[in-house]
Amino acid sequence: MHGAGNDYVYVDCTKTSIENAGAVAKFVSDRHFGIGSDGLILIKPSDKADFFMEMYNSDGSRAQMCGNGIRCVAKYVYDYRLTDKKELAIDTLAGIKYIQLNVDPATDRVVSVRVNMGSPILKASDIPVNISGKDIEGITKDTIRDAVVSETLTVAGRDYQVTCVSMGNPHCVVFMDDDFDMDNFRIEEIGPLFENHEVFPERTNTEFVKVIDKNNLLMRVWERGAGETLACGTGCCASLVAAVLNGFAEDEAVLHVLGGKLNISWNRKENTVYMEGPAVTVFDGDIDISGIK
Numbered sequence: 001m002h003g004a005g006n007d008y009v010y011v012d013c014t015k016t017s018i019e020n021a022g023a024v025a026k027f028v029s030d031r032h033f034g035i036g037s038d039g040l041i042l043i044k045p046s047d048k049a050d051f052f053m054e055m056y057n058s059d060g061s062r063a064q065m066c067g068n069g070i071r072c073v074a075k076y077v078y079d080y081r082l083t084d085k086k087e088l089a090i091d092t093l094a095g096i097k098y099i100q101l102n103v104d105p106a107t108d109r110v111v112s113v114r115v116n117m118g119s120p121i122l123k124a125s126d127i128p129v130n131i132s133g134k135d136i137e138g139i140t141k142d143t144i145r146d147a148v149v150s151e152t153l154t155v156a157g158r159d160y161q162v163t164c165v166s167m168g169n170p171h172c173v174v175f176m177d178d179d180f181d182m183d184n185f186r187i188e189e190i191g192p193l194f195e196n197h198e199v200f201p202e203r204t205n206t207e208f209v210k211v212i213d214k215n216n217l218l219m220r221v222w223e224r225g226a227g228e229t230l231a232c233g234t235g236c237c238a239s240l241v242a243a244v245l246n247g248f249a250e251d252e253a254v255l256h257v258l259g260g261k262l263n264i265s266w267n268r269k270e271n272t273v274y275m276e277g278p279a280v281t282v283f284d285g286d287i288d289i290s291g292i293k
């Protein structure tokens with residue numbers, strides 16, 4: 001399944017379990033010797049919510065949250081009749097997320113999925129990022145403490161203005177100039193240098209964003225543990241929050257990514273971010289993982 005081109009292999013683990021999930025993730029993600037994906041997502045039972053989403057990047061590392069992934073989990077459990085609910089609670093390492101399935105009544109097909117992604121985490125030490133931040137008033141009802149907004153980070157000898165946001169997983173958002181050539185940008189050269197920069201003790205996802213206007217942002221992303229993906233749900237949320245913090249966007253915007261579009265909004269009164277986007281099943285089948293160490 002994929003969400004705006006960000007594809008994962010999903011496994012129903014409500015009645016079975018996978019012990020070495022990191023190794024399985026590396027195997028299934030290989031686009032030549034495996035199935036081919038940006039990672040692996042296990043759908044597990046939960047005693048606190050309807051299901052638990054366990055997510056692994058293609059390098060086998062586990063992540064706290066996956067925006068495109070949780071939309072597909074919601075579609076999966078509905079389509080495969082693990083539930084008949086159209087409003088779901090799915091637990092993650094970033095807490096329980098509340099989801100609405102938009103289903104076409106004529107066909108019973110999931111048209112799109114809307115997720116309450118919770119509040120953005122902006123305190124530097126909670127991202128985590130070792131850059132000094134500043135307190136910000138007037139954006140949300142509470143003062144935002146020690147936020148990294150348009151601070152300078154030197155990468156490969158060049159200074160970048162970065163804004164750091166966590167959606168349960170770390171994001172470093174970099175706004176590019178109006179004349180920046182996003183199509184021919186060699187993200188594979190600079191992405192790993194941000195991902196593994198020493199200021200990010202848990203590495204980071206990095207979003208390179210161009211502002212089209214106050215309600216449209218263009219984004220490419222180098223994901224922690226996966227490289228460039230065609231979309232990143234948590235990264236789109238982080239980019240919208242960063243754009244509002246920098247005065248570049250209004251509270252709702254379309255995030256234009258290589259794999260499509262996501263609609264993101266930040267209800268600053270509630271201090272809640274909402275994401276709406278597609279979820280698509282490409283194929284299903286069985287895999288033999290017995291030989292994977």
Ligand SMILES: N[C@H](CCC[C@H](N)C(=O)O)C(=O)O
Nearest residue numbers: 063066067068169232233234
């Ligand atoms: N690479 C991310 C996890 C996947 C996030 C992304 N695919 C999304 O849709 O949010 C991390 O290690 O934090």
